[in-house]
Amino acid sequence: xxxxxxxxxxxxxxxxxxxxxxxxxxxxxxxxxxxxxxxxxxxxxxxxxxxxxxxxxxxxxxxxxxxxxxxxxxxxxxxxxxxxxxxxxxxxxxxxxx
Numbered sequence: 001x002x003x004x005x006x007x008x009x010x011x012x013x014x015x016x017x018x019x020x021x022x023x024x025x026x027x028x029x030x031x032x033x034x035x036x037x038x039x040x041x042x043x044x045x046x047x048x049x050x051x052x053x054x055x056x057x058x059x060x061x062x063x064x065x066x067x068x069x070x071x072x073x074x075x076x077x078x079x080x081x082x083x084x085x086x087x088x089x090x091x092x093x094x095x096x097x098x
Contacts (some may be wrong), residue, residue, distance in 0.1 A: 030058055037083055037098040044084060053088055058087040060095070 023035035032038040047053045059081055067077040086094040 034098065040084065040098050044086065052089055055087050057085040059083065
């Protein structure tokens with residue numbers, strides 16, 4: 001008689017896949033969601049070192065809506081997390097998702 005595996009047991013042993021089958025990459029202690037994102041990070045480091053940009057931030061958070069309560073129901077805040085925020089030498093700021 002063979003023993004059947006429960007759904008919970010299967011979920012514990014199967015390897016979870018990312019939505020787009022990307023491989024996580026770690027560089028300089030930062031974990032990136034894809035190889036493309038890690039290469040973009042390397043490019044930004046080069047641009048910063050060569051004074052092409054002022055600086056950049058990794059995964060900046062932007063508050064889109066504060067938490068609020070309406071008719072006795074609490075609504076959570078809404079945030080957007082970008083991949084990078086780039087501060088250019090001309091004073092402009094770019095928000096980038098790879």
